[in-house]
Amino acid sequence: MAAPVNERLIILNHLVSRSSSHAGQEHAPPIHGAEELLRILDMRRSRGEAIEYLGATDHEDEKIRKENGFRHDFVRLKHFNITQGEFCKYAVMLFEHADQTQKTFPVIHRRNLAGRELSGDEEEVGASTAHVVVRLPNDGDYDDGSYRCAIEHVHSGVSRKLISTLMRRQLRRHARNEIWTFEKFIKNKKGKPEIKKYRYSPKLDLLADVARALADGTASAKVLTSMTFTKRSERRATGRETSVKHAEYEADVAIKVAMTQAPKDSTERRTWVQRIRDEFDQLGYTSQLYYRSAGGSEMRGKVHQDVEGAADLLLCPKEIISLSSPARRWRDDMCDEMVAALRELVDRDELWTRVG
Template sequence: MKVYERLVILNHMVSRSSSKAGQEFTPPTHSAEELLGIVEMRRLLGFAVEYLGATDDTDEAIRAANGLNHDFIRLKNSYSIEEDGRKYIVLFFESANQMEKSLSVIHQRNFRGRQISGDEDEVGASTAHVVVRLPANGEYDDGSYRCAIEHVSGGVTRKNISALLRRQLRRHARAEDWTFEIYRKN
């Protein structure tokens, strides 16, 4: 196994359900494994993309059309691994920057440089991994999870990762009509 040194930011990911109901009515909390499985399902359908600054829509085709020529972040891949009795979910994010249209390269022997340009539909991209540690078997799941975010320059930021996860889960909750009963004492 090759070892790559990268700067990693340690952080927490919290699963917290919210509702417009009063504080005494707490919506159910879902595990990270369940929620990240939902985002993975949306990735497989081609929907796990957030177009930054674009007009949102409930129709995915319209949302994608509105997102053209906007920066975006997407979940490119995800998988789980088990090690030392723990399960980890690895998320691989990709971010596109509409302003980046070319890349500088340099020959390593004669040091001559040049620009490589993409076609009109190609833009600059950066990628990063996020690793989420799930509770070990039998451990209490309180909805708070340690995670490590690979630090890279570009649009793969904690803010954009959070926005993607939050918006993807909201879309799923609306589409699946996730509601819960409120029982009031008379």
């Protein structure tokens, strides 16, 4: 039985702040609070930069990046604000996704059953929006880097994966442009202590489990056997900055990760898979998943966005909220009623005993 149109499904997640660096585990970079990082996203939004073109060739120059992504699907941060509550703050965001394949909208007359398609002009494409609310500690309160997060679920629209992708890529661009570094004391070749600077970038992750076996309506379960990550024209250096000889080269890089290396425990395995995919996604690699069916044959393919959205329904805790009017797939501005309902969910302590 279908849910009434004035109800909306909400996905519950934990937003976790982390940092990454090539300095190694012994030189851990600093961790930034979610409010600081989200305000960076808002700053980029105000400059028209908080947008990610899916599948387009990336570029450091924003103008060239937008030109490359002109005919690609994209996700962007449309609106943002931080409001003060009685015991905490709330970061409220509205994300928008554009689907280049959607150019028409079919409608049918209720009485005579005549149908037709409504279409936009040449430059208009289908769009959807989703509200996200993150609960933040007040200034001076304890901050452990993990925050309650409620995401409006929109079918074939803004998924948890798209939101996470935008956050990670935008923060990486900011850290690269601003040359974020941290300092550590090390011993030089003579054994004397000296200060060395390392580059790093912050991350905001939306945590959820990932299933190891996928199944569709017509085939037996397909078990994930390996993952391949590919990056075209990867630039590498053959020497260190202090070397006398220093040269660079470009090559197509492919890294294969076999599932035989995964932990045997099912929970640890799901977390292991997700972390690897997220890490290579942040570095700009394209992922290819390989499966083995019940018959033993191997197949491959990308995880379709609709599958990712459906996976959210299986992997994440969920709640349903009621609205006074029918739920809408796209909004030009934030819905106060929706935001109030999401704030109530992140404040309800009993919902979060099973999350994280």
